Amino acid sequence: xxxxxxxxxxxxxxxxxxxxxxxxxxxxxxxxxxxxxxxxxxxxxxxxxxxxxxxxxxxxxxxxxxxxxxxxxxxxxxxxxxxxxxxxxxxxxxxxxxxxxxxxxxxxxxxxxxxxxxxxxxxxxxxxxxxxxxxxxxxxxxxxxxxxxxxxxxxxxxxxxxxxxxxxxxxxxxxxxxxxxxxx
Amino acid sequence: xxxxxxxxxxxxxxxxxxxxxxxxxxxxxxxxxxxxxxxxxxxxxxxxxxxxxxxxxxxxxxxxxxxxxxxxxxxxxxxxxxxxxxxxxxxxxxxxxxxxxxxxxxxxxxxxxxxxxxxxxxxxxxxxxxxxxxxxxxxxxxxxxxxxxxxxxxxxxxxxxxxxxxxxxxxxxxxxxxxxxxxx
DNA sequence: CCGTCATGGAACAGATGTGTTCCACTACGA
DNA sequence: TCGTAGTGGAACACATCTGTTCCATGACGG
Numbered sequence: 001x002x003x004x005x006x007x008x009x010x011x012x013x014x015x016x017x018x019x020x021x022x023x024x025x026x027x028x029x030x031x032x033x034x035x036x037x038x039x040x041x042x043x044x045x046x047x048x049x050x051x052x053x054x055x056x057x058x059x060x061x062x063x064x065x066x067x068x069x070x071x072x073x074x075x076x077x078x079x080x081x082x083x084x085x086x087x088x089x090x091x092x093x094x095x096x097x098x099x100x101x102x103x104x105x106x107x108x109x110x111x112x113x114x115x116x117x118x119x120x121x122x123x124x125x126x127x128x129x130x131x132x133x134x135x136x137x138x139x140x141x142x143x144x145x146x147x148x149x150x151x152x153x154x155x156x157x158x159x160x161x162x163x164x165x166x167x168x169x170x171x172x173x174x175x176x177x178x179x180x181x182x183x184x
Numbered sequence: 185x186x187x188x189x190x191x192x193x194x195x196x197x198x199x200x201x202x203x204x205x206x207x208x209x210x211x212x213x214x215x216x217x218x219x220x221x222x223x224x225x226x227x228x229x230x231x232x233x234x235x236x237x238x239x240x241x242x243x244x245x246x247x248x249x250x251x252x253x254x255x256x257x258x259x260x261x262x263x264x265x266x267x268x269x270x271x272x273x274x275x276x277x278x279x280x281x282x283x284x285x286x287x288x289x290x291x292x293x294x295x296x297x298x299x300x301x302x303x304x305x306x307x308x309x310x311x312x313x314x315x316x317x318x319x320x321x322x323x324x325x326x327x328x329x330x331x332x333x334x335x336x337x338x339x340x341x342x343x344x345x346x347x348x349x350x351x352x353x354x355x356x357x358x359x360x361x362x363x364x365x366x367x368x
Numbered sequence: 369c370c371g372t373c374a375t376g377g378a379a380c381a382g383a384t385g386t387g388t389t390c391c392a393c394t395a396c397g398a
Numbered sequence: 399t400c401g402t403a404g405t406g407g408a409a410c411a412c413a414t415c416t417g418t419t420c421c422a423t424g425a426c427g428g
């Protein structure tokens with residue numbers, strides 16, 4: 001049951017990708033719009049995802065995978081907690097419209113459930129090694145990470161003249177400053 | 185034409201208030217839900233706001249007024265730009281669910297149009313007087329302000345044990361750190 | 369007591385989205 | 399050439415939201 005036809009896989013992926021892009025802009029968008037964006041008939045979409053909830057679940061699953069992949073690329077075990085968090089931030093920034101989806105979709109309930117614990121551990125490592133202000137609770141730090149990521153993504157979308165690299169630089173600077181512990 | 189009946193004013197205000205609360209949680213919520221939340225018949229709601237768009241416009245107007253009022257309370261002319269921005273942040277924080285609405289409603293297009301310029305001036309004052317890192321563009325700083333406000337509001341909503349004052353303290357600390365210029 | 373003011377409920381038509389069924393078309397391999 | 403897999407279009411019933419109309423009720427002042 002593992003490998004379906006290559007065509008089916010590609011169609012399914014096209015639908016999920018289109019769904020992520022459109023739902024990021026408008027969480028209430030219609031299935032017809034998604035099908036059109038995926039260049040697929042609405043009938044075909046329903047063949048892959050019987051109900052809207054099925055598609056949303058697939059989107060959540062895909063989003064979760066991308067987050068896990070990004071976290072893996074960030075190599076969270078290396079260096080101080082603060083450094084690891086900044087690397088993670090850079091990887092997350094590449095996720096693009098998925099970032100908007102996290103905010104629109106009730107702050108992301110599902111895909112973070114187990115990943116959350118892992119990230120909390122990184123922040124607490126930062127608390128211990130002095131790279132993150134211990135006065136900032138771990139979940140506050142993570143909320144900060146997400147909100148600044150979203151702000152950066154929006155900023156990039158509105159100011160087309162700003163280069164991706166420049167925005168990432170601003171993001172890194174403000175986030176690392178925000179987390180920096182007081183000079184003791 | 186200025187003063188309608190006191191009853192009408194109160195009913196209208198109740199509808200707008202309910203709309204702000206519900207739309208903040210779900211921008212696609214139905215007029216029936218809003219009417220129910222305002223403890224008003226759907227007929228009455230339609231009597232005050234012929235179309236959904238009319239209600240949304242009233243919500244935007246009310247939101248704009250609240251923002252302007254908050255900005256006035258912050259006394260933006262006083263002190264350094266950085267200090268003024270932190271005072272503004274504290275005032276905005278009291279706006280509650282309106283914060284969520286700003287993000288859900290496409291990042292707030294209308295009510296900021298003229299206010300935006302005023303806030304940009306405050307940030308630039310901060311650039312000049314050395315209280316805000318000049319490497320951070322003004323609109324980046326404002327985007328940061330909004331995103332952290334949203335994060336703080338969400339944090340307060342999820343962790344009911346955290347006191348309003350404590351969250352405001354976290355917000356102030358991280359925001360002022362993020363904007364602080366490098367030690368030169 | 370009577371009129372009006374503000375309201376709520378019921379019912380309706382129209383629009384939109386959803387989920388389903390049925391049929392036709394194309395590509396591809398046996 | 400034939401059968402199958404994957405697809406798209408048309409049509410349908412169903413649900414929800416919207417905007418409107420009509421009528422009944424309670425409050426309040428003259």
